Amino acid sequence: MSKVWLRWAPAAAAIVVVAGAAIAVPTVANASVSLPAKTPTQVLELVASSHVRAFSGTVEETSDLGLPSLPTGSVPSSVKGGTSADIALLTGPNSLRVYVDGPTKARVQDLESLAERDVIRNGSDVWVYDSKDNSVGHSTLASRQHFVRPGSAPQATTPDPTDATPAGLAKKLIAQLEPTSNLSVDSNVRVAGRAAYDLVLTPKVTDTLIGSVSIAVDAETGLPLRVQIDARGQKANAVSIGFSSLDLSTPAASLFAFTPPAGAKVTELTKDASAGPEAPGTSATKPAETVTGHGWDSVVTVAAAGSLGKLSQSAEFGELTTAVAGGRLLHTSLINILFTTDGRIVAGSVSVARLQEVASAQ
């Protein structure tokens, strides 16, 4: 009996060792971090005084918005750059590599399996490259203009690569939400191997879907390393965008020098003209936007004439939305979007009742 079991001992030991290593490695990485205590105001000052000119790193995005997740590869490729790509971005984890050298040189690479999308800014030139169809978009930057998220379909606006970094997002969030938030500093964290303060913004108002926003601020440089948005009543982070690795040395200059590869389709993206057939729904005139309230419970109303018609006929739209009084509702754990019957889009991190109230008031 004992002999029979003894011969399996090496196998059992191997399993224990491998499982132990698999569990121990992440635990060690998350060991407690000791830093001199700081008040929330001091952490805010640290962020404001941050002067990181150049860095490179990998950014991991995950989100759990309570939307149905789609099997990888099941999204029909016939829907070009439209809703399905955006839904995939919303439901799946996403990995970006970011290179920044000063305010005018940046490159973001959106890494996908066997594909990649690049946004490169070098001086006043902005290039967008998509490896799937070998297409290049180019625009010249006169000044800082509208930004779109890198990775979304090329639009008639100029993308700003640095918007995709936790630092860019954190600074925006702090600017918008700080006046209407209670600030606190949570226990220190380690992000991308760096010790960081965890600044938590909790809304003062109660009528919002957002539970809190926590921003991990690098203790050494003040660079925001990770932004996590928690929804009320949901355990997992609704959105988490953070560096998984960060290098503060200046990236090689050759990374920012982009020449369209031979055989690529080059499209000139201009500021006010339609970007052509690849960006449906981008109208020459920007639809009117109204913002009701400010901070956490602000509600945005967009008079989306035309572009909504196409979207609302797709099967995906019907599956994702539910009928409510006054229109159809897209509910996520973080944001409610009401598509009213008269063609407006009313969106905000607030309850449905509040959206309906805003929609009917206008």
Next chain:
Amino acid sequence: MLAALAAVPILIAIAVRVTRAGDGGGGPAFLDRIENNGLFVVFVALTVCVPLFLPLTVGVVAGDTIAGEASNGTLRYLLIAPAGRIRLLVVKYIGAAAFCLAATLVVCIAGALIGFALFPSGSVTILSGDTVSLANALGRSLLVALYVTVSLLGLSAIGLFVSTLTDVPVGAMAATIILSVASEVLGQLPQLDWLHPWLFSNYWLGFGDFLRDPISWSNFGTNAALQAGYLIVFGALAYGRFAAKDILS
């Protein structure tokens, strides 16, 4: 089997050459790049082979290691020699691993040869949109081949273990191949997100990382560690089974 693998890139190249379908946008990744540069035949062939053909052949070879000898009645003769059972297992595993390398290289070399024969060569546009020299691209192809080989080591270890369980080689081959397909099916289900990093097939298509600028090594490291984990666990299991097995044939 190696000849069958070599036929894959040749078929792809000839099909693209004959039809000249233009860029419809469908099909496996890189397919529309072949007309610009023959080297992409290698990557298309690997994209096609990695999910099915390579695991199939590796499953056949690894499943045959011990069970094949047992069914031929040669296993006991091998063990009469004063070599020890561990050494036999190790040698058999090295044989299977060598097949992984050979199979991948056959696909790559056949792909490169037919690609350069039928399509233009020259500098190569990689996924990041940058253009690199042909020598650089060939070096990257070798790294891709190495990555794919490493990716298959875990499956080989599983095959070795399954092979020690039975005297019927076909059963061991089928079981190994079924496990690889099962792992890939599980990898497609978003509901099992938490499981994905632990599946041996999870990083199989990660070889695109060598076609970025700069090369991303993180997947390579994670994949190597994962495969090493599978190798240790199933190697030890195979030892546990084989060390005290009654050899009847």
